[in-house]
Amino acid sequence: MKKQNTTSKITRKEAIKKMGKYAALTAVGTFVILNPLSAQSSSAPDPGGNPFG
Amino acid sequence: MENNLAPTYQYLFGEHWVLWYSTSNSYSIVEPSFKTILNYYLQSETIECFATKVSNDDKTIDTKAISITIANYLNSCNEYVNSIAHKNLEIDFTHRRILKQYAIKDKIIQIYFDSELVLKTIHPALAHCLIEPNDNAQITFDIYLKNEQLYLFKDEKIISCVPKRDYHLIQGKFIMQLLCSIHNKEENDWIGTFHGSTITNGSKSILFVGESGKGKSTLCALLCANGFELLADDVSPMLSKNKNIYFNPSAISIKQGAFNVLQPIIPNFDNLPIVQFNKTKGLIKYLPCRSPKKDNYKCATIILVNYENKSETILKTVSVKTLLERLIIDSWISPDISNAKQFLDWLGTIKIYELTYSDTKSVTQKITEIFK
Numbered sequence: 001m002k003k004q005n006t007t008s009k010i011t012r013k014e015a016i017k018k019m020g021k022y023a024a025l026t027a028v029g030t031f032v033i034l035n036p037l038s039a040q041s042s043s044a045p046d047p048g049g050n051p052f053g
Numbered sequence: 054m055e056n057n058l059a060p061t062y063q064y065l066f067g068e069h070w071v072l073w074y075s076t077s078n079s080y081s082i083v084e085p086s087f088k089t090i091l092n093y094y095l096q097s098e099t100i101e102c103f104a105t106k107v108s109n110d111d112k113t114i115d116t117k118a119i120s121i122t123i124a125n126y127l128n129s130c131n132e133y134v135n136s137i138a139h140k141n142l143e144i145d146f147t148h149r150r151i152l153k154q155y156a157i158k159d160k161i162i163q164i165y166f167d168s169e170l171v172l173k174t175i176h177p178a179l180a181h182c183l184i185e186p187n188d189n190a191q192i193t194f195d196i197y198l199k200n201e202q203l204y205l206f207k208d209e210k211i212i213s214c215v216p217k218r219d220y221h222l223i224q225g226k227f228i229m230q231l232l233c234s235i236h237n238k239e240e241n242d243w244i245g246t247f248h249g250s251t252i253t254n255g256s257k258s259i260l261f262v263g264e265s266g267k268g269k270s271t272l273c274a275l276l277c278a279n280g281f282e283l284l285a286d287d288v289s290p291m292l293s294k295n296k297n298i299y300f301n302p303s304a305i306s307i308k309q310g311a312f313n314v315l316q317p318i319i320p321n322f323d324n325l326p327i328v329q330f331n332k333t334k335g336l337i338k339y340l341p342c343r344s345p346k347k348d349n350y351k352c353a354t355i356i357l358v359n360y361e362n363k364s365e366t367i368l369k370t371v372s373v374k375t376l377l378e379r380l381i382i383d384s385w386i387s388p389d390i391s392n393a394k395q396f397l398d399w400l401g402t403i404k405i406y407e408l409t410y411s412d413t414k415s416v417t418q419k420i421t422e423i424f425k
Contacts, residue, residue, distance in 0.1 A: 019382065020381070020382030020383075021378065021382050022129060024126075026087065026119070026122050027114060027115070027118070027119060027122070028086050028087050028089075028090045028114065028119055028122075029083065029084035029085070029086035029087030029088075029090075030083070030084050030087065031081055031082070031083040031084070031087050031126060032081065032082045032083075032374075032378065033079055033080075033081045033126075033129055033130055034079065034080045034081070034082070034377060034378065034381040034382055035077070035078070035079050035080075035134075035381070035382065036078060036080070036245070036381050036382070036384055036385055036386035037225075037382075037383070037384060037385045037386075038134055038385075039213070039222055039225065039226060039385060040222075040225035040226050040228065040229040040246050040288070040385040041221050041222055041224070041225035041248075041385065042221045042224035042225045042228065042287060042288065043221070043248065043265055043287045043306070050218060050220070050330065051170055051173050051174060051220065051330045052170065052198070052217040052218065052220060
């Protein structure tokens with residue numbers, strides 16, 4: 001988990017959007033925010049390569 | 054303060070609170086100490102009232118800084134995500150160049166593809182269900198590439214349209230719609246489609262999850278060769294009403310890195326067709342399995358899979374937090390409020406393990422023990 005004062009390198013919005021996960025250590029304990037995929041997806045986009053180049 | 058940003062549901066699992074926010078469909082896992090402060094914040098009518106409550110517990114806390122932390126936390130948890138609607142997109146029938154029909158459960162499904170390239174994204178996993186075309190199809194899909202976008206239609210209505218690089222979203226949406234058709238359900242009937250593979254022993258099932266490339270599908274192929282049955286590979290759908298995982302007809306996809314592990318174990322492995330997506334990347338084989346006797350099974354166990362070369366077979370219990378940090382970000386989970394409640398209720402009933410393995414015989418034995 002990241003300390004709150006190091007998250008300036010990536011904003012909360014960017015973290016959640018890119019990774020679906022944002023975690024922080026605060027003075028009163030830790031939290032993590034997890035976002036499920038917004039649409040159904042098959043496995044990781046590159047199991048054997050992108051067929052469309 | 055800001056009660057409109059409060060979590061919709063709050064569940065305590067062991068040492069962690071799991072909070073669900075309906076505005077954003079976000080799940081948040083917090084420590085009890087954080088939850089206490091969050092509660093003070095939501096219950097207090099003013100900042101002064103909040104500061105008093107916090108100071109009563111711990112005079113050293115910087116209440117102003119904490120109130121900002123909590124406010125930012127609540128905003129992050131409630132960031133609304135717009136869903137994309139495609140209501141006005143009309144189907145283009147000129148792209149109906151290749152027709153394939155499949156028999157799945159009691160349904161005949163037909164798919165029109167516009168090219169071999171598009172066909173390669175969907176057909177190989179269902180090739181074992183292929184039948185000679187006839188006039189009896191009950192459901193029709195159209196999938197085509199047009200203007201660098203991939204389109205998916207079901208019975209001539211638009212389901213999804215994505216840039217071609219996001220073809221995995223078309224695959225996912227197609228599987229969802231296929232599952233709805235074969236099980237006679239609507240999208241809103243599902244708790245979610247978990248990114249994982251599910252195996253059954255004929256009376257109950259185990260869901261295997263984990264990062265891509267950690268051995269889920271390989272393990273399932275091994276288990277299927279040792280008497281277990283595949284319920285779902287890669288996309289495991291859970292129905293809200295009964296919290297059971299349902300049959301997904303797709304064959305197990307096996308990456309080239311697992312060929313040498315499975316070749317000695319799977320009968321006729323060398324004759325399975327190879328699918329090449331891209332010349333510079335690896336190859337894939339699809340392993341169809343015998344359909345299980347029922348089309349849905351209760352799932353009371355989840356295993357996080359980790360293949361590690363030369364490791365012993367190690368099984369250990371892990372927390373709901375460890376599970377959710379893997380499961381949620383990789384899976385589609387329904388934003389519907391009653392489905393979210395079903396999901397959270399189910400999490401309280403299951404056993405969760407992490408499995409590290411390298412030896413195929415030993416891991417099969419371990420899974421057999423878990424089923425018992």
